Amino acid sequence: MKILDPLPNDRILSLLLTLRCTAECRHCGTSSSPRVRSRLPVEDAKRLISEAIEADYKLVVFTGGEPMLYGPDLYELITMTDLAGLSSRVVTNGFWARHERTARRVAGRLREAGLREINFSTGDQHTVFVPLENVIRGARAALDEGLATSVMIEVVADASVTRDVVTQHSLFIQAFGDVRESVACDGHLINFCESPWMPLDPDELADYPVGLAANAANVGERLGCDSVINTTTILADGRIMACCGLGTQSIPELEIGHVSRDGLADGYTRAGDDFLKRWIKVEGPERILAWAASIDPSIEWEDRYAHRCQACKRIYSDHRVRDVIATRYQEKIPDVLFEEWLLFHCEQADGVGNRVPTPLAQERDQRRAQPGHPEGD
């Protein structure tokens, strides 16, 4: 893919197989806990994966809750996905990696089933219930099995679990001794992602490091939401949602169907018919909040939201924001559609064929022609 190509509009199916979890984090985005027993019937999961295959989805994400509590059916679903040529990802808290031998056995079994990616969730909240050591063991085992491995870390002010804390942990040094420097290097071997932790209530403000929350100075850097419309999420109770965001369950407008009566295609069409969802996809919730506040200055939004899902929740729950959107959205339609076209459809000028070499290319060719250059001889 060329760097100026239209962005891929890949679709993702996210299955919350169960809301049961070994952890019970405060502000859990899916309200999961050991006491919740909701479970998506495996027959429904299979049907939805079949529909995703037919509709050319690119990735199936198995999450929850804790998807590893779904039992043997999880491995069957992974294999079904893999045999159809789709990528699959498991999002786990790593509770199962209690010992090195167990971690290696489970990671190996996931790989044999056809899994391609695994994400470990950790941070100050998660480590109350799942020791950081489990995540380290699990990540090492996953890496050795060739799985694309990510570690997602909650970010709050004064967090005790950070990427540095993880990579300087004694077990990490021991487990990754041979490749530690490379693992710690951004984006190599293991993808560390430090993501803001968020309260589900848009009026409850979390304490974030300075500069992390959106404000007028940085809102231009906030891009569109890559989840809404393109990620179809199936909750364990069968509801079909238009995104995989945290707190999705508490926004009725994001519900686009139910597995008992609808298919993926029905939900996708419903989501695309709603201009607001397209607007969130193109501009992101922070820019919409800023726009609404420019019309109604009583809307306070700056330095509140580091996690965009909380900003999105604000859009749907604050009557002042809702009123501005409901009464003024028509004026945004041309710009939002134009920007969507620019992002996903507009073909760039042909800068490759039949052109005069640029100074950059000329320099490169001159360097290659110099004596001693490896490609010049």
Added chain:
Amino acid sequence: MPDSRRLELNQPEFAIRADSFFRLMHLPQFQQEFFADPGGVVARELRVPGVSKNRVDARNMMVFRLLRDEGFNAWAADFQQQIEDEFPPIDSAETLDDILLFVRVKENRERLMAEFSQSAIRHLAPNSFEDIIAAGPEDAPLMRAEPDIAVVPLTFIAIVVVVLVVVTRGRTVDQISRLNIHATINKLTEDQLKAIERAMGGDR
């Protein structure tokens, strides 16, 4: 008190009509019609009543100009080619040793980025480029209303941004996309937008 109404801006067959609009936008004549009367075209093609807008957003227009600029596209293709020549994609690695080999080229990457920076300095806009680089990686240099930045051509700004993304944040080229161009132009101030358009002979 919670608002029980659903905030959905549903329009009949909006998705189908939007897809049709996107296809039509590939036609130069339709583009000109849209740029001349965006509100009218959207009201007609999307069948949405009450749309009134007589000018497209200036930032979007700049992105459009960049994507249609042959010089910028040629530069981007060369940039990508040189990166790909020197650095194999990490997803082609089959073993841990292959991955480690990729990681060890980090020093070469820094040299490559320095070469790109020097190339841009020599061939594009010497003073402006040096000022931007000197502003440092965390200063969001394009947010600052520096006079010499405000009048450099848009193409140059975009090139600088692509280089800055790679040089200062160590991202690999497969993480650069037209999103970076959108984000950059979104950061420009109104004054910078106007100055750039004047320098380009634009007609905002």
